[in-house]
Amino acid sequence: MDMKKIGRQMSLLMGVTLSFCLSLAGVLSSGKFTVPGFLISFVVSLVISLVIGFLVPMKRVNDALDAKVGVKPGTMGARAFESLISDLIYTPIITVAMITLAHRNAASHGAKIPYVPMLLKGMALSLVLGYILIFVFMPIFMKLVLKKNGVGGPPPQGRP
Numbered sequence: 001m002d003m004k005k006i007g008r009q010m011s012l013l014m015g016v017t018l019s020f021c022l023s024l025a026g027v028l029s030s031g032k033f034t035v036p037g038f039l040i041s042f043v044v045s046l047v048i049s050l051v052i053g054f055l056v057p058m059k060r061v062n063d064a065l066d067a068k069v070g071v072k073p074g075t076m077g078a079r080a081f082e083s084l085i086s087d088l089i090y091t092p093i094i095t096v097a098m099i100t101l102a103h104r105n106a107a108s109h110g111a112k113i114p115y116v117p118m119l120l121k122g123m124a125l126s127l128v129l130g131y132i133l134i135f136v137f138m139p140i141f142m143k144l145v146l147k148k149n150g151v152g153g154p155p156p157q158g159r160p
Contacts, residue, residue, distance in 0.1 A: 003059065006145050011053025013141040018090060018133055019045035025129055026098050026122060037105075044101060045094050052090055061085065083135040091130035095123050 023041040027033050062082040063073070071078045099122045103115050 002149070006149055006151075007057065007059060008054065009145045009148070010058070010138075010141055011050060013145070014086075014134070014138065015046055015049035015053050017137050017141075018094070018130060019049050021133055022091070022094060022126055022130060023098070025125060026095075026102065029122070029125060030102060037102075041098055041101070045098060048094050048097055049090055052093060056089060058086060058089075061089075079139065080135065083131055083138065086134045086138070087127060087131040090134075091126050092123065095119075095126040098122070 019042055023038055023045050027038045027041055030037075062085060065085055066073055066078055066081065069081065071081050096119070099115075099119045103113060103118055106113050
């Protein structure tokens with residue numbers, strides 16, 4: 001079992017999901033949805049999430065923190081705790097980047113929007129939405145990735 005390959009596949013799936021949903025929520029909550037704004041937000045967010053995902057070994061981080069806190073792996077409590085850890089690693093970095101990008105864009109067009117309230121509102125929305133997304137999609141994607149890599153079922157059939 002190639003854990004690095006599984007980790008990269010999970011990072012890609014979770015990165016696309018988080019980036020898409022958080023970018024959509026951010027652009028919609030701004031009150032001015034534009035396709036270019038959404039696409040720029042999505043691409044920047046995706047790049048950030050992929051960099052984090054490829055640099056941070058989430059399985060090792062979660063396993064170490066589960067052991068430190070005394071959470072039994074595989075339980076609902078572990079899943080909730082691991083979702084929180086992932087959310088706290090990914091979401092603040094992505095949110096600060098997206099809010100800063102949106103604020104600079106708005107300010108360059110003459111808007112007088114205070115940065116800190118914009119950041120706090122965006123952070124609250126992103127942390128809640130990110131936690132829910134991670135909690136729901138991480139186990140689904142993990143089953144897909146494990147099955148694709150022949151773990152927990154028959155190995156994938158290749159061409160002869």
